[in-house]
Amino acid sequence: MNYAKKTLLYFIGHTAVGIIALLYALISNFSDGYREGVISGAVGGFIITGVLGIIVSLRLIRNPKRAAEVEIAKNEERTQLIRMKTNTAIHTVMIYAESAGTLITGLLGFREICLTLATILIVQIILYIGFAYYYYQKY
Helix, strand or coil: CCHHHHHHHHHHHHHHHHHHHHHHHCCCCCCCHHHHHHHHHHHHHHHHHHHHHHHHHHHHHHHHHHHHHHHHHHHHHHHHHHHHHHHHHHHHHHHHHHHHHHHHHHCCHHHHHHHHHHHHHHHHHHHHHHHHHHHHHCC
């Protein structure tokens, strides 16, 4: 039940961020095309997923038996191992995809895109090394 309540609070915050972004887009002095992009991104990205998450969380809170099953499954060692391996695989694939994107955009002459992708790669590698060092010291 504790997991369901935390999830509900998360999705309420998620929806609040979407509403704040929507209000900011409506009040701010953007050009019309940019405003529509911000509004559609805020509504699609935060508000809709936040409201759907709130609905799912409330259904989970109303069914304590199912909430207990979900919490046990979430904390199960096998589930945590699968989640860690999935995150590692996604991170590795994205490093290769971003590297390829950096090379391709560099060869095609899209300097700004190339520099942006290269900066993201450098930040990811620095964070990876930092966290690896931290966890090697900790464990």
